[in-house]
Amino acid sequence: MNSMQPTFTSIREARRWASLFLQQHQREPRVAELLLEHFLNWTPSQLLAFDDEALPADVEKDFVQAVRQHADTGVPVQHLTRVGHFYGREFQVNENVLIPRPETEELVLGVMDYVRDKNLKAPRIVDLGTGSGVIAVTLATELPGSDVTGVDLSKEALRIAETNASQHGADVQFYHGNFLESLLEEPFDIIVSNPPYIAFSEKEKMDDTVVDFDPAMALFAEGEGLAAYKTILTQISHMKQKPKCIAFEIGHQQGGAVSALIHELLPEFLSEVRQDINGKDRMVFAFSSL
Structure with a gap:
């Protein structure tokens, strides 16, 4: 797997990278949004409204790691975020x-x-x-x-x-x-x-x-x-x-x-x-x- 750290100029770019990366690994691309919402502690509408903002460095590190881990092992999003909805x-x-x-x-x-x-x-x-x-x-x-x-x-x-x-x-x-x-x-x-x-x-x-x-x-x-x-x-x-x-x-x-x-x-x-x-x-x- 490509271990080079991707760099993003915006949240939108981070989401696009993650969606494609997940698709290439036969995973659900929507996981990208769920993980971004989790690490930013934002709602889906905040994510849409502010997607041209820069992704904070600490969030970027955790986000990229979680995306790679999910792609690699199939670990459920809920285990990465520690939250399930019911x-x-x-x-x-x-x-x-x-x-x-x-x-x-x-x-x-x-x-x-x-x-x-x-x-x-x-x-x-x-x-x-x-x-x-x-x-x-x-x-x-x-x-x-x-x-x-x-x-x-x-x-x-x-x-x-x-x-x-x-x-x-x-x-x-x-x-x-x-x-x-x-x-x-x-x-x-x-x-x-x-x-x-x-x-x-x-x-x-x-x-x-x-x-x-x-x-x-x-x-x-x-x-x-x-x-x-x-x-x-x-x-x-x-x-x-x-x-x-x-x-x-x-x-x-x-x-x-x-x-x-x-x-x-x-x-x-x-x-x-x-x-x-x-x-x-x-x-x-x-x-x-x-």
Whole structure:
């Protein structure tokens, strides 16, 4: 790779260099803008308005380094900026948590619709495998009066989740553990989870940006990607008081398999597969018929 340090007379020039450089390395050219916004601490409109200004030397150094690193390794922009966006909020992320995906916003919306439809005033909600806490924090802030809990097996992830909760003033109780294991005595109205659901056999087909940087424990599951659902549903079947609603994010080919597991382990629940904005099966919602 050309190690000569490029020099720019303006922000516009820096962006043009980075966009072309990223394109040549089969990366998304738009990353150039995201990194410039981050290092300058500017909004997209500031970047447009002042693009003929000179790029400060310290910003230039960090920017060029980040562009090269992304081109070279595929390290996600969110790891370079330490920020992920979800439901209109900024969340801290790092290599210990899954970077929030827009599809997961639809899972959160589905839970909020359920709470509003049923007119639940103080719903008790638990988010299993909370990661950076985006689901738990979003529900706690969007549903005032709700009682939200987040659980994760990774202590590093919980540290980030707690930071995100306090940053957004969200009152969430966090627990370290394997899904519901230590909470079987607790009564929850809603159980929501975006668990690891990718089969290990899919790994070769995946983009380096995901495989090399998202934590494996947040991505992959045994049993063709179904192990986490099986564990959670088995735990629910042992709960003293079962929830009214279960909301899962799933892989786009897992609708049938996850519905079958629900039918087998929780026969009193009625399940429905829902599609995401791209028309792919992405969620399973199950409701207690009791």
